[in-house]
Amino acid sequence: MSIGHALASGMGGIRTTGDLVARMQLRKKMRLPEAKKYVADKLGVGVVDLTDSTVMRGLREELDIGVITAVPGAPKGIEAKVRIAKLLDVDIPCLKRLGLE
Amino acid sequence: MRTIHTRMGDGYMVELSAEDVRADLEAGSADAVRRGKVPPLEDGELDYLFELFAHPSRIMGVEPGHEVVLTKDGSVNTLYSAQLSSGVGLPLSREQCFRVFERAFGFDTMEIGHPDYSFKPVKPIVALEAIGVEQALLSAIIPVFYGAMPNFGLYARPDGPFANPADLLPRGQIPEAREAQMEMAEACREDMLYVSHVMDEMGADGINFDTTASAGDAEFLATLQAVEELAATTDLAIEVGMAAEFVLGFHGEVEYKGTRLAGMWPHQQVKVVEQAGAHLFGPVVNTNSRKSVPWNVARAVALVKECSRVAEIPIHANVGMGVGGVPMFEVPPSDCLTRASAAMVEIGRVDGL
Numbered sequence: 001m002s003i004g005h006a007l008a009s010g011m012g013g014i015r016t017t018g019d020l021v022a023r024m025q026l027r028k029k030m031r032l033p034e035a036k037k038y039v040a041d042k043l044g045v046g047v048v049d050l051t052d053s054t055v056m057r058g059l060r061e062e063l064d065i066g067v068i069t070a071v072p073g074a075p076k077g078i079e080a081k082v083r084i085a086k087l088l089d090v091d092i093p094c095l096k097r098l099g100l101e
Numbered sequence: 102m103r104t105i106h107t108r109m110g111d112g113y114m115v116e117l118s119a120e121d122v123r124a125d126l127e128a129g130s131a132d133a134v135r136r137g138k139v140p141p142l143e144d145g146e147l148d149y150l151f152e153l154f155a156h157p158s159r160i161m162g163v164e165p166g167h168e169v170v171l172t173k174d175g176s177v178n179t180l181y182s183a184q185l186s187s188g189v190g191l192p193l194s195r196e197q198c199f200r201v202f203e204r205a206f207g208f209d210t211m212e213i214g215h216p217d218y219s220f221k222p223v224k225p226i227v228a229l230e231a232i233g234v235e236q237a238l239l240s241a242i243i244p245v246f247y248g249a250m251p252n253f254g255l256y257a258r259p260d261g262p263f264a265n266p267a268d269l270l271p272r273g274q275i276p277e278a279r280e281a282q283m284e285m286a287e288a289c290r291e292d293m294l295y296v297s298h299v300m301d302e303m304g305a306d307g308i309n310f311d312t313t314a315s316a317g318d319a320e321f322l323a324t325l326q327a328v329e330e331l332a333a334t335t336d337l338a339i340e341v342g343m344a345a346e347f348v349l350g351f352h353g354e355v356e357y358k359g360t361r362l363a364g365m366w367p368h369q370q371v372k373v374v375e376q377a378g379a380h381l382f383g384p385v386v387n388t389n390s391r392k393s394v395p396w397n398v399a400r401a402v403a404l405v406k407e408c409s410r411v412a413e414i415p416i417h418a419n420v421g422m423g424v425g426g427v428p429m430f431e432v433p434p435s436d437c438l439t440r441a442s443a444a445m446v447e448i449g450r451v452d453g454l
Contacts, residue, residue, distance in 0.1 A: 001433050008162040008439035009446050010171045018209030019243040022170045025415045026338035032452035048166045066242040077240040093336040094238040094304030
């Protein structure tokens with residue numbers, strides 16, 4: 001069932017920018033259009049590019065914020081989130097706990 | 102005569118004429134208007150839903166660019182747990198499951214939760230749960246929630262210490278039943294706060310209160326009070342997911358900040374949830390298994406559309422087994438699931454699922 005939603009309606013997580021848009025909903029209570037515009041502006045792309053995996057695969061690697069495929073040396077976990085927090089200018093609670101904000 | 106293959110709310114296939122599908126869509130919308138006192142679906146929206154169900158493809162989806170954020174209740178139990186959580190019993194740890202959701206399924210957020218997915222059983226083993234959240238936070242990129250249910254019934258005898266209102270009410274002991282529910286609410290709230298504060302210490306991105314108000318208005322009050330405190334004192338994003346489409350008045354006189362909770366529909370529930378300080382709201386619309394899926398989906402999106410219209414926080418509609426128009430069946434059929442998913446986004450105007 002989860003996969004059904006992911007394919008039908010989901011933003012795609014770290015395949016694209018779903019995690020980034022989600023963070024704006026969680027940290028700032030942004031409704032979806034505002035959250036998408038905010039992330040698109042921070043990434044320097046159009047809103048329609050946010051769910052384009054062809055565009056975002058390369059951009060995520062360029063921005064060093066973690067990619068979906070297992071690339072040696074590409075940031076994962078905490079390392080990626082440190083860069084995401086800086087890119088989006090948003091707090092991520094676990095980084096504050098670790099003194100990495 | 103053109104016929105359309107769809108399903109009933111119990112999941113079984115049915116063949117309907119185009120006229121019957123259209124009639125069911127209109128009737129579902131009309132039922133939402135009658136019960137929830139919300140506006141009916143517009144003609145263009147009914148046209149969209151008709152085309153959605155008339156299309157012969159097995160799988161449907163939203164238009165490119167209309168995708169929404171996915172959160173998930175029930176956490177990674179879907180993979181490693183058993184039938185009790187609609188799980189498929191994979192021999193994977195929670196940390197492994199989390200990575201599967203992040204990298205294989207492309208989810209936007211995910212939860213860690215206990216197999217016994219309620220706050221009361223989690224409280225004594227919260228250290229173990231905290232480790233699970235901590236490990237996920239270290240290795241994952243997507244936001245990490247901790248999820249559990251208030252599950253009010255666990256606080257009444259024989260499972261809990263308090264008198265059972267379900268025993269007291271049939272005996273006409275209404276004041277005693279109300280008193281028992283308020284005692285249960287206090288204990289439930291304390292457990293929710295205890296666990297949530299631990300998750301906040303771990304640095305969890307959020308907490309999800311799943312199936313809120315499953316036992317009615319007193320449970321809803323306990324959750325709202327917990328949300329209020331957590332919003333004021335922690336860094337957690339707070340998601341409140343409901344159990345049913347309206348709040349059962351099992352107590353009947355419970356109020357939150359002067360507003361009676363019993364009888365609330367999604368567009369009313371969201372306002373008190375916002376008032377308490379939550380970040381996300383997950384409305385529920387229950388599936389009627391005796392009606393067709395088109396009827397159920399039309400009804401669900403009409404109710405959720407009004408909720409989305411009045412909301413000031415993101416709306417993540419529940420579209421799962423038996424809710425959001427999806428058939429009430431253990432293995433929800435993909436043809437209906439993806440149609441309900443798309444409809445909830447395109448017509449329900451939700452911010453997530």
